[in-house]
Amino acid sequence: MTTPEPLLRIEHLVKHFATSRGLFDKGDPVRAVDGVSLALSRGETVSLVGESGSGKTTLGRCILRLTEPTSGTVSFDGVDVLALDGADLRALRRRMQIVFQDPAGSLNPRMTAGTAVREPLEVHGVARGAEARTRVDALFDEVGLDPSLAERYPHELSGGQKQRVGIARALSIQPEFMVLDEPVSALDVSVQAQVVNLLVDLQRARSLTYLFIAHDLAVVRHITDRIAVMYLGKIVETADVGPLYERPLHPYTVSLLSAVPIPDPTASRNRVALPGEMPSPRRPPPGCPFHPRCPHLKKDKRCSTEAPPLREVEPGRWAACHLAEEPMNHAPQPSTGGNP
Amino acid sequence: MTALLRVRNLTTSFTTESGVARAVDGVSFDLGQGETLGLVGESGCGKTVTALSILRLVTEPPGKYGAASRIEFDGMNLLELPPRELRKVRGAQIAMIFQEPMSSLNPVLTVGSQIVEAIRAHEATAKRTATDRAIELLTMVGIPEPEHRFKDYPHQMSGGMQQRVMIAMALSCGPKILIADEPTTALDVTIQAQILDLLMDLKARLGMSLLFITHDLGVLAGVADRVAVMYGGQIVEAGEVRSIFEQPAHPYTQGLLRAVPRVDRPTNELQGIPGAVPTATEWPAGCRFHPRCSQRIDRCQSEGPPEITTDSGNVTRCWVATSAGAS
Numbered sequence: 001m002t003t004p005e006p007l008l009r010i011e012h013l014v015k016h017f018a019t020s021r022g023l024f025d026k027g028d029p030v031r032a033v034d035g036v037s038l039a040l041s042r043g044e045t046v047s048l049v050g051e052s053g054s055g056k057t058t059l060g061r062c063i064l065r066l067t068e069p070t071s072g073t074v075s076f077d078g079v080d081v082l083a084l085d086g087a088d089l090r091a092l093r094r095r096m097q098i099v100f101q102d103p104a105g106s107l108n109p110r111m112t113a114g115t116a117v118r119e120p121l122e123v124h125g126v127a128r129g130a131e132a133r134t135r136v137d138a139l140f141d142e143v144g145l146d147p148s149l150a151e152r153y154p155h156e157l158s159g160g161q162k163q164r165v166g167i168a169r170a171l172s173i174q175p176e177f178m179v180l181d182e183p184v185s186a187l188d189v190s191v192q193a194q195v196v197n198l199l200v201d202l203q204r205a206r207s208l209t210y211l212f213i214a215h216d217l218a219v220v221r222h223i224t225d226r227i228a229v230m231y232l233g234k235i236v237e238t239a240d241v242g243p244l245y246e247r248p249l250h251p252y253t254v255s256l257l258s259a260v261p262i263p264d265p266t267a268s269r270n271r272v273a274l275p276g277e278m279p280s281p282r283r284p285p286p287g288c289p290f291h292p293r294c295p296h297l298k299k300d301k302r303c304s305t306e307a308p309p310l311r312e313v314e315p316g317r318w319a320a321c322h323l324a325e326e327p328m329n330h331a332p333q334p335s336t337g338g339n340p
Numbered sequence: 341m342t343a344l345l346r347v348r349n350l351t352t353s354f355t356t357e358s359g360v361a362r363a364v365d366g367v368s369f370d371l372g373q374g375e376t377l378g379l380v381g382e383s384g385c386g387k388t389v390t391a392l393s394i395l396r397l398v399t400e401p402p403g404k405y406g407a408a409s410r411i412e413f414d415g416m417n418l419l420e421l422p423p424r425e426l427r428k429v430r431g432a433q434i435a436m437i438f439q440e441p442m443s444s445l446n447p448v449l450t451v452g453s454q455i456v457e458a459i460r461a462h463e464a465t466a467k468r469t470a471t472d473r474a475i476e477l478l479t480m481v482g483i484p485e486p487e488h489r490f491k492d493y494p495h496q497m498s499g500g501m502q503q504r505v506m507i508a509m510a511l512s513c514g515p516k517i518l519i520a521d522e523p524t525t526a527l528d529v530t531i532q533a534q535i536l537d538l539l540m541d542l543k544a545r546l547g548m549s550l551l552f553i554t555h556d557l558g559v560l561a562g563v564a565d566r567v568a569v570m571y572g573g574q575i576v577e578a579g580e581v582r583s584i585f586e587q588p589a590h591p592y593t594q595g596l597l598r599a600v601p602r603v604d605r606p607t608n609e610l611q612g613i614p615g616a617v618p619t620a621t622e623w624p625a626g627c628r629f630h631p632r633c634s635q636r637i638d639r640c641q642s643e644g645p646p647e648i649t650t651d652s653g654n655v656t657r658c659w660v661a662t663s664a665g666a667s
Contacts, residue, residue, distance in 0.1 A: 160616055194612030196612075217529070255530060261559045
């Protein structure tokens with residue numbers, strides 16, 4: 001938010017899904033994304049984290065217009081993304097790509113790995129024939145796939161190999177920006193680490209800008225520069241990764257971080273237990289959407305009546321909480337003592 | 341500690357189009373009274389088939405238990421028990437919960453009626469008494485307004501609530517052993533924390549033993565007393581939870597611990613394990629981990645390593661650990 005010219009700027013983005021529950025109940029809309037503003041600088045990784053139903057995936061899809069937002073603005077390198085159509089939108093999509101969680105579901109089962117990577121080159125008229133083949137070989141090499149795998153179909157590849165194909169396909173047309181929607185969640189831990197490292201290497205080599213969408217806060221800590229925590233369609237806290245993990249300001253972030261299991265049987269577990277479950281985005285609670293579950297001891301009437309705006313609590317640290325300056329009367333750290 | 345359950349040389353294989361898959365291949369372990377044993381490993385390592393085999397839930401054919409395999413419980417070998425006798429154990433003395441509660445619950449029956457059915461399947465109980473007991477169980481697993489939720493259908497509940505119902509059902513006959521197969525994998529992290537707390541609390545209150553299957557080393561560290569690490573259908577290392585995490589002897593255990601990111605520490609380079617888990621129809625010769633192992637020696641490629649006990653008390657199968665221990 002300090003950089004003058006972000007590559008991607010999202011302002012007041014809203015996506016409501018209309019619902020109907022029958023003849024007499026028109027139903028309230030599902031407020032999947034409910035007024036989100038976010039800016040990404042070139043070369044930066046920003047992570048969107050939150051639990052299922054927080055709106056993080058919908059937000060990612062709205063940016064690429066895979067889902068049409070209800071209102072708000074998205075501008076990419078100065079271009080109003082929501083105003084584009086036809087050829088202009090397609091031209092812009094060359095610069096913005098997405099990698100999905102389930103590599104098996106996002107690859108065509110009847111298309112070999114090599115064809116899957118070559119297809120975008122031809123669709124976007126980047127390269128054909130021998131030139132395309134050379135590029136595919138180079139991409140396979142870049143994502144760590146043996147060239148002999150090009151003839152294989154998705155079902156003949158492991159989960160990690162499929163995800164590498166998905167990444168190579170997204171990279172083929174040389175995008176500047178990638179939405180990575182839970183790209184390692186379906187992978188086993190030994191393979192997940194390989195793919196996380198690959199994504200980090202690719203970003204450095206190609207100066208990519210990432211929007212990394214994930215629910216796993218441990219993985220996020222290892223890949224991101226900045227983080228935005230979502231709850232019920234809203235960003236409740238955003239900051240650089242270090243400060244946010246070391247001293248979260250929003251009570252939801254505190255609870256969320258403290259719930260992440262630590263692979264160390266001697267780690268102290270100062271969990272801030274969160275009662276109940278996330279309410280339906282169809283009927284978000286009045287006031288602060290988190291107030292019914294909030295463990296903050298100083299929670300008061302204002303929390304249930306007045307929605308807290310996302311405000312800069314400290315330089316570079318934004319939180320949507322009336323009590324962000326008040327220390328929570330909980331040990332907020334999930335970590336063991338003595339960590340740097 | 342007296343072993344409540346002894347698994348000896350368990351081998352479970354399946355006939356498939358591409359050959360015989362030895363999903364579980366010579367697994368032995370004990371589960372003590374009141375103990376939590378964590379069974380950990382990545383997809384395809386045989387953890388779930390091990391759990392299903394204990395309750396003899398593997399369909400035969402295509403599944404087949406090895407002739408020398410034994411599941412010893414209460415003086416019986418469950419693999420040889422006649423079906424009528426087996427039913428008195430399964431669900432009553434040894435119960436199981438799964439990753440996806442939605443696919444284990446009947447979508448067209450209320451959750452209450454399913455718990456009542458579970459109770460009455462094992463005990464001759466009047467419907468009224470079973471209903472009271474079901475509401476008691478729903479209360480015990482922390483479902484608010486149990487009298488109302490009793491009449492809910494599964495789809496009216498969240499994933500966390502569905503898993504609570506599964507736990508209530510599993511506990512309905514007061515089992516001595518609960519097998520939990522990835523019970524929190526499908527849940528969000530704050531709900532996972534609630535369910536883990538609930539399981540640990542119930543285990544302590546009811547004095548159950550828990551066989552906890554997970555791929556998540558973080559979850560494992562928080563729940564297990566002892567750990568068995570599976571790879572390629574075998575247990576490659578087993579020991580007390582602290583010595584597994586602090587002094588892992590097997591290169592696979594070491595590799596897993598280096599690959600898992602920690603939320604409580606800033607970035608260190610994560611190290612993946614090269615390659616991928618092999619499939620059960622084509623286990624590599626020798627040590628099954630050798631194609632991915634950075635420490636392998638010639639012997640690993642041809643000869644399966646024997647079980648040895650390390651200085652820290654872990655039992656492992658690894659030629660490198662064997663030559664290092666040199667006993």
